[in-house]
Amino acid sequence: MNYGIITIGSQGDIDPFVALGKRLQSRGHHVRIAAFRRFEEYIRSEGFEYAPLAGDAAEVIRLLIGEQVSSFQYFRNLELLLKPVKDEFLSNILSACRGMDAILYSLLGAVAWHAAESLRIPCFRVFFFPADPTGEFPAMTAPDLPFGPTYHRFTFACGDFLWTRATRKLLNDWRESLGLAKIRPFAFPYRNLHGKPVPTLYAYSPVVAPKPAEWDGNKHVTGYWIRDSRADWKPDKALADFLEAGSRPIYIGFGSMVGGSFEQVLDIVLKSLRLTKQRAVLSAGWGDLREQHLSGMIHQVGFVPHEWLFQHVAAVVHHGGVGTTAAGLRAGIPTIVVPFGGDQPYWGDRVYQLGAGPKPIPRKKLDVKRLSSAILQAVSSREIIENSKRIGEKLCAEDGVGRAADIIERETK
Numbered sequence: 373m374n375y376g377i378i379t380i381g382s383q384g385d386i387d388p389f390v391a392l393g394k395r396l397q398s399r400g401h402h403v404r405i406a407a408f409r410r411f412e413e414y415i416r417s418e419g420f421e422y423a424p425l426a427g428d429a430a431e432v433i434r435l436l437i438g439e440q441v442s443s444f445q446y447f448r449n450l451e452l453l454l455k456p457v458k459d460e461f462l463s464n465i466l467s468a469c470r471g472m473d474a475i476l477y478s479l480l481g482a483v484a485w486h487a488a489e490s491l492r493i494p495c496f497r498v499f500f501f502p503a504d505p506t507g508e509f510p511a512m513t514a515p516d517l518p519f520g521p522t523y524h525r526f527t528f529a530c531g532d533f534l535w536t537r538a539t540r541k542l543l544n545d546w547r548e549s550l551g552l553a554k555i556r557p558f559a560f561p562y563r564n565l566h567g568k569p570v571p572t573l574y575a576y577s578p579v580v581a582p583k584p585a586e587w588d589g590n591k592h593v594t595g596y597w598i599r600d601s602r603a604d605w606k607p608d609k610a611l612a613d614f615l616e617a618g619s620r621p622i623y624i625g626f627g628s629m630v631g632g633s634f635e636q637v638l639d640i641v642l643k644s645l646r647l648t649k650q651r652a653v654l655s656a657g658w659g660d661l662r663e664q665h666l667s668g669m670i671h672q673v674g675f676v677p678h679e680w681l682f683q684h685v686a687a688v689v690h691h692g693g694v695g696t697t698a699a700g701l702r703a704g705i706p707t708i709v710v711p712f713g714g715d716q717p718y719w720g721d722r723v724y725q726l727g728a729g730p731k732p733i734p735r736k737k738l739d740v741k742r743l744s745s746a747i748l749q750a751v752s753s754r755e756i757i758e759n760s761k762r763i764g765e766k767l768c769a770e771d772g773v774g775r776a777a778d779i780i781e782r783e784t785k
Contacts, residue, residue: 376472378481391599406468423468426457501715506584532560595772620686625655692716704764706750727759
């Protein structure tokens with residue numbers, strides 16, 4: 373079978389699909405991955421066919437996952453992102469889907485649903501956070517107010533309405549050019565296609581976020597999509613020496629997040645490390661620290677596989693992206709989440725509710741006192757340390773990629 377993957381976002385949005393693609397390839401399938409140009413070399417180096425998408429990953433992160441992005445702002449920014457590249461982007465989507473037997477798409481790649489309708493091929497929704505209506509919690513960017521299940525379901529209905537509104541405004545002309553009917557006001561057709569429900573794959577663990585009771589059998593919480601461990605990866609001498617030189621450090625990294633002042637966040641981090649007397653590994657993905665005079669207690673790294681590095685640290689501090697959250701929990705170590713936006717507050721709260729870390733600190737509330745307190749709690753609380761280890765053992769026993777591949781093959785045979 374030929375499977376096309378449409379994924380839009382940062383490196384963290386690419387990696388789970390690489391893990392899935394590798395498993396599908398091992399079963400004899402061909403995989404094409406469509407993503408922004410900055411990921412072309414990476415995707416090709418992993419052995420996949422690459423298809424280009426117009427757009428800019430950094431702008432997507434800034435405009436859609438920033439700390440000040442509300443539900444309404446999200447859809448305004450979505451229009452801002454698409455307008456300058458609309459014709460090229462839609463052409464890219466259609467080209468990426470042609471010749472495929474089925475399409476898998478992430479949330480921001482949902483425009484592929486229209487291409488699948490036009491090409492008469494099946495598709496799969498792939499989400500990294502709960503995106504279907506439930507009474508158990510509100511939609512991701514909605515305020516968590518104490519109004520119960522009815523309010524929670526209402527927030528999802530509002531999201532459906534806003535998504536349909538954006539679709540009608542941005543894509544109805546394109547749909548007509550494909551010979552498709554326009555999306556009607558107040559309609560939300562994306563959970564069905566060709567007269568059948570669209571299978572939905574939730575690429576996270578039910579241990580961390582159990583499947584809501586009202587979700588039907590077409591929605592699958594598969595477990596995290598983790599690629600096979602890179603057994604041949606070795607650290608450079610500087611990192612190896614730092615890890616050997618003292619107690620286990622903590623890891624600090626905020627991925628692609630760029631909210632607020634970098635200098636301010638760095639100042640908070642460095643002061644908190646001095647106050648708590650912690651050794652630390654700082655990720656260069658968060659920012660360039662070459663001009664900083666870091667103490668011998670702090671070591672900056674570039675690319676290091678999380679699954680390797682997190683075996684050598686005492687705790688992790690990060691933004692709460694689903695991939696980094698999964699890596700920290702699987703490593704069985706305490707997690708401190710500093711969410712910037714998007715689904716990150718949800719994952720931070722899940723970590724806290726599971727007892728695997730302190731209460732999350734929203735980026736706009738981050739200060740030395742809060743971060744220092746969270747660090748000390750994470751590295752000294754016996755309860756958090758034991759909970760983290762127990763959860764890690766459960767997650768490492770899962771095979772989310774295998775389960776997802778089984779579902780895909782079953783639905784497309």
